[in-house]
Structures are given as C-alpha cells and as structure tokens.
Amino acid sequence: MSGYGQRQHRRSTRRSWGWHPLQPEWAESVVASSDLGGRLVVDVGAGNGALTEPLVRRGARVIAVELNRDRAAALRDRFAGDAVTVVRADIAELRWPRKPFQVVASPPYNLTTQLVRRLLSLPALHSADLVLQRAAAKRLVREPVGRHAGRYTFELGMSIPRKAFNPPPKVDSVVLRIRRR
Numbered sequence: 002m003s004g005y006g007q008r009q010h011r012r013s014t015r016r017s018w019g020w021h022p023l024q025p026e027w028a029e030s031v032v033a034s035s036d037l038g039g040r041l042v043v044d045v046g047a048g049n050g051a052l053t054e055p056l057v058r059r060g061a062r063v064i065a066v067e068l069n070r071d072r073a074a075a076l077r078d079r080f081a082g083d084a085v086t087v088v089r090a091d092i093a094e095l096r097w098p099r100k101p102f103q104v105v106a107s108p109p110y111n112l113t114t115q116l117v118r119r120l121l122s123l124p125a126l127h128s129a130d131l132v133l134q135r136a137a138a139k140r141l142v143r144e145p146v147g148r149h150a151g152r153y154t155f156e157l158g159m160s161i162p163r164k165a166f167n168p169p170p171k172v173d174s175v176v177l178r179i180r181r182r
C-alpha cells in the first residue's frame with residue numbers, strides 16, 4: 002500500500018471503529034450517576050473496559066460487547082474471574098438479554114439512532130445511560146425514536162467534554178438518560 006493509501010486506511014479504520022476511550026475518572030462519574038439497580042448491565046462498545054471496570058466494582062454483572070477482536074481479547078484477559086461476559090459481536094446483530102437489564106455505555110457515535118431504536122423495542126430494557134454526541138442526544142430528547150418510545154422518559158444527564166476522552170473526539174458529549182416510566 003502506498004503512503005497515501007496507508008494514511009487513508011488508518012483514517013477510515015479509526016473513523017469506522019469510533020475509538021474514543023473514556024478517561025477512568027469520567028467513566029467512574031458516568032457509572033456513579035447511572036442508578037445501578039443490581040441488574041444485569043450491558044456495556045455496548047466496551048472498548049478497553051473503561052465503564053466495565055467501575056460497573057464491576059459496584060457489584061454489577063456485566064455483558065461487555067465489543068466487535069474489535071483485539072479489544073475483545075484484552076477485555077477477556079482484564080476481567081477474567083470477574084462477573085463479566087465478553088461478547089465479540091456487532092451491536093447491530095446482538096442477541097439482547099430477555100431478563101431485565103440496563104445499559105451503561107459509550108457506543109460509537111455513528112450507531113446512535115440504530116442502537117436507541119433497537120433498545121426501545123426490547124421488553125426487558127429497564128434503563129439506558131448512553132454517552133452520545135451532544136447534538137444527537139438533544140435531538141433524541143426532542144424527538145424520541147422507535148417503537149415503544151412512549152414507555153420511556155428521555156433526559157440529558159452529565160456533560161462530557163472532549164478532554165474526557167483520549168484521543169478526544171471533535172465534539173462534546175452528554176449522557177442521555179432513558180428511564181422506563
């Protein structure tokens with residue numbers, strides 16, 4: 002591959018994976034504000050486990066979903082012996098739990114609408130705390146998407162500046178809080 006080709010490949014790879022891990026102190030704050038209720042928690046797009054770690058420390062049973070092979074393998078190593086099931090899967094094709102669960106996640110921005118639509122169609126979903134691009138989260142509060150959206154409330158939670166991620170994305174984020182009425 003030429004130098005130009007390699008640069009393009011690296012850029013598109015970065016973009017398609019949406020690789021923006023949260024700094025540990027910010028991940029901790031997101032989890033602390035998520036109303037954990039002793040339920041099963043799904044961390045979709047778990048990356049290197051920034052959110053999985055404080056979830057486990059607070060006693061949650063976690064399903065950590067990650068499509069990237071190396072990150073999924075590293076998650077298995079990191080949480081071996083903890084109450085964590087690592088699933089290497091595409092969010093779009095995930096088989097979601099049938100027993101009550103909540104979601105605490107910082108998913109790739111490009112899958113926001115698809116993910117929220119899918120979550121709201123699942124009878125077992127209790128709540129979701131999603132780190133999203135601020136503009137997308139505001140839009141979802143204004144115009145919730147998906148079947149059964151009326152069963153949930155949508156509100157903006159804590160603001161998350163770009164510097165909370167390493168590498169930082171180009172936009173600020175916010176937690177979208179979805180709660181069953």
Ligand SMILES: C[S@@+](CC[C@H](N)C(=O)[O-])C[C@H]1O[C@@H](n2cnc3c(N)ncnc32)[C@H](O)[C@@H]1O
Pocket residue numbers: 017018019020021022023028045046047048049050051052066067068069072090091092093106107108109110112
């Ligand atoms: C914004 S990063 C967040 C990582 C981690 N949750 C954190 O807060 O540090 C999004 C993660 O989603 C993963 N990802 C991207 N597309 C995915 C997909 N279709 N299915 C599952 N995971 C995906 C990426 O590999 C990346 O690890």
